[in-house]
Amino acid sequence: MGRSRTPSAVDTNERELTAFARRARATTARLHPDLPLVSYTLLAHIHDQQGCRATDLADWSEDDLSRFASCLLRYNNSRT
Template identity: 40%
Template sequence: MTDDDTEVPGLVRELVTLSRRFRANAERLHPDLSFVDYSLLSELSERDGARAGDLVGLYGLNKSTISRQVTALERAGLLVREPVPGNRRVQLLRPSDRGRELLARADARMYREVDARTAGWSPEEVRALRTLLARYNAAASAVAEDT
């Protein structure tokens, strides 16, 4: 381990704790939204829709897993499929009105949770954490590239 690597085990522990806490919080955001539902609806809302194949690549899951999740969201009335103009074989997935409503409520709860955890932090500290997490999330995974 180099001097820079001595912090990596502690960082990994903190990332695991963050992931576990985020998942636990997301599970209680709304009784009708699981963590996976919340994640998919958030992504579809942020992108203003996406194809199922886009989700396969984004989440690194196989087609059948995404298909099951999308079908469940559609059956629950949280997602709609819309044909892409000019290519009716391709469908764009978007949150339904009900999906957007539940997502908005879940987001509000999540924002309150994060706001409570960062109470007393300066805006610069919150911005720094957001910037570093965005940088971390944007970095390519060397582990995934090695396999």
Template identity: 45%
Template sequence: MHDEARVLGELTVFSRRVRADAREVHPDLTYVDFTLLRIVQDNPGVLAGDLAEVARIDKSTASRQLTALVRRGLVQRTGAGGREGKPLELTTEGRQVTARAQQAQQALVADRLAEWSAQDVATFADLLARYNEGEVRSA
């Protein structure tokens, strides 16, 4: 097996595990929901139109998920909106849900890495960051 195929296989397992962990943390919220909550948390006032780009998901998916998060009372539209839409922020409940989810997800990761050396954890984090920052080159 080529190393690229092995990496792809491991990324697939990793992705499935992250999604399963998200369901374990809060069964009513999807991985995309958590992603959008984190983006709004980290970027108060972000516009709805920018969510899809930041999350790297389809605009219709972002819109549908955002509508559900607003309906659940986790995100609210604030201020006056222009052509780009109204700025978004987490509600009090949204901040609480996001904080609990982050704590639970970090605990799951910490549990999986518990027997790794500090150097291995740092190397893993560095390699993931390098992978995520990389640009796809045209073939």
């Protein structure tokens, strides 16, 4: 009774990953407020690779790619 539990490695990792994700979302919002984190990450990857082919994106999930394309289309349409 009354003993505090020492955080496990899993607890520590979970806390650190949560903090990292919050910082990543905040940075993305500052850099490009119209793009969600996944879309910004994918766009940054394409930029860093100086372009890419569709096969280069094979490791990304179909859902992420679909959201990314929709987001870019909305962003492009909002600028016209």
